[in-house]
Each structure stands twice: as structure tokens, then as C-alpha cells.
Amino acid sequence: MLEEAKQVCPTSTQRLVREGALLVDVRDRNEVAALAFDVPDIVNMPLLELEQRWAELPKDRDIVLVCENGTQSLKATYYLQFQGFTRVSNMEGGILKWMGKNFPVIGQRLQATTAGAACRGSTGAASDAACCEPTPDAASLRAGCC
Structure with missing residues (x-):
């Protein structure tokens, strides 16, 4: 039986990437060509190629899977766990939530959605340090974080 997939928010994803994690975008190439995460x-x-290409990914490095809204990347996270990967996470909310937090993208930004307010406190100020960790506390969840 597989463990529950680890979920991280965009703020935690940025930190993980700075610390050396590999970001893997499972969207189709045409989607990525139109709008991409601006990270090194x-x-x-x-996702349709993952079954044939998963062995290209490093098992000795943290991997964060991403897509448009977090659904396809969650499937990919479970698939990689099934293949024996232990250092994989899914970024909740995908590129939509990433853009809602005004994190860098390449290409045409999509219309803002409710994802933009997902990690904002009641004052409207970003409250990422307190709420956007892999497992937010109960107070953070009540405040509408992550």
C-alpha cells in the first residue's frame, strides 16, 4: 500500500527548488509553451510519457511535481511512489495557484482565480511563513491559508 502523497504549496515549492529540488511539470508541451514556471x-x-520516461528522474533528489491545478501532478506523484521514489511531492493548486501568488512565469498569465487569495491572511498580506508549509496548523487552515 502506498503512503499518502506529500503535498506542498507554491511557497514551499520555491524553497525546495532553492534547496536543490527538481521541478517536474507534467503538462503537455503545448501548455508549457504557452505558460511555464520561471524557475531554473x-x-x-x-503525464502521458511518464510511464516510459520515469527512469530519467533522479531518486536521490527531492522532486516536486506540478501541473495546471495539482490534479495531474498528484497522479504523477503516486505513480512515482509506486516506482519506488520516496522524495516526491505534489504542488497543490498547480500553476494557477503559483500565479495567484504572483510567482514568476514565462508566457501569458491567465486570468486571476480564487487561488490568488489562497495564502493571504485577513489583512490581504501574504502570510506564507505561517501557513504554507507541507502541513499547515489548524489556525492557518481557519485563516484560509494554503
């Missing part, structure tokens, strides 16, 4: 050392491995 990102890999595009469309």
Missing part, C-alpha cells in the same frame, strides 16, 4: 532546472515530462 525544470523538466517537462508530460
